Amino acid sequence: MPTLRYVVVDVFTDTALAGNQLAVFTDAREIDGDLMQALAKEIGFSETTFVLPATAGGTARIRIFTPSAEMPFAGHPTLGTAWVLASPLQRVLIELETGSGIIPVEIERDESGALVFGRMVQPVPAVEVYPEPQRLLAALGIESSELPVESYDNGPVFTVVTLGSLEEVASLRPDLLALTDLEVNVSCIAGEGAAWKTRMFAPALGVPEDPATGAAAGPLACHLCRHGLVEWGEWIEISQGAEIGRPSTLFARADGADGAITRVFCGGRAVIVARGEFRLGAKGVAA
Secondary structure (H helix, E strand, O other), X not given: OOOEEEEEEEEOOOOOOOOEEEXXXXXXXXXXXXXXXXXXXXXXXXXXXXXXXXXXXXXXXEEEEOOOOEEOOOHHHHHHHHHHHHHHHOOOEEEEEEOOEEEEEEEEEOOOOOEEEEEEEEOOOEEEEOOOXXXXXXXXXXXXXXXXXEEEEOOOEXXXXXXXXXHHHHOOOOOHHHHHXXXXXXXXXXXXOOEEEEEEEEHHHXXXXXXXOHHHHHHHHHHHHHOOOOOOOOOXXXXXXXXXXXXXXXXXXXXXXXXXXXXXXXXXXXXXXXXXXXXXXXXXXXX
16 A cells, blocks of 8 residues: 555635644545545544546546545535645646536635635535424524525535524534434524624534535525525625634625526635645555
8 A cells, every 4th residue: 555645724714723624635546435434534524535537627536525424525625625736736727526526616826826715616506495494493402593494405415594693603502413313414604794604513424513614605605695685696704613613714605696596606715734644554554
């Protein structure tokens, strides 16, 4: 088994040791799916990505794993992987092949050439009314949602619950076992205008609470636009992760009209903080 090298990047932040942690294995050609899952569990971040040669015309192909499952698409792994690849490839546009299709990520640089912002075009989500809202609200420990409880499928599925204030979101103490039984990824949001706060719980995926959820940020913008709280085409700023000591800032935008979503964007910053390697023998022991 060759040496398996990875980069650790904090995503949706410009400050090291904040945001959402991501491990990126930059050459995963010798890593099969079972080992990918084991490595993601060993590292223990919300997600870990594995970079492979492109097969469908993109810059590279990636596979995304939580500690317990593979994901077709996720936001912070896509942005973080593009951030890691942008410098050595010297590209403005990184097109990543995912289980939900090719995700283009545009990278902005300052005058010195340093990376300062990344912006992805996300899959347009399918929208459905959540079938058991009262069970979900009970699991969250709340009585009602300010907007309809709806689910957005852009690869993963996120269900959005809207609370009345930032304080209500901050004080949530959900029943994680009940959420696991429901097999739901739930984004709990509050805010107004262009400033919103969210907490995202996905214990069924091995992520009790996520520090920053890029794949849910686009649907959050869609939800607000569809229900008239934000104008179509307006960028919003989303705060997440403070309650678990990983403050994050995400930006999202939904384009559309009359309830129909046409394009979805999510963006943010990232910081590379570490590099490491695994040396595994034939039986999976350190070499």
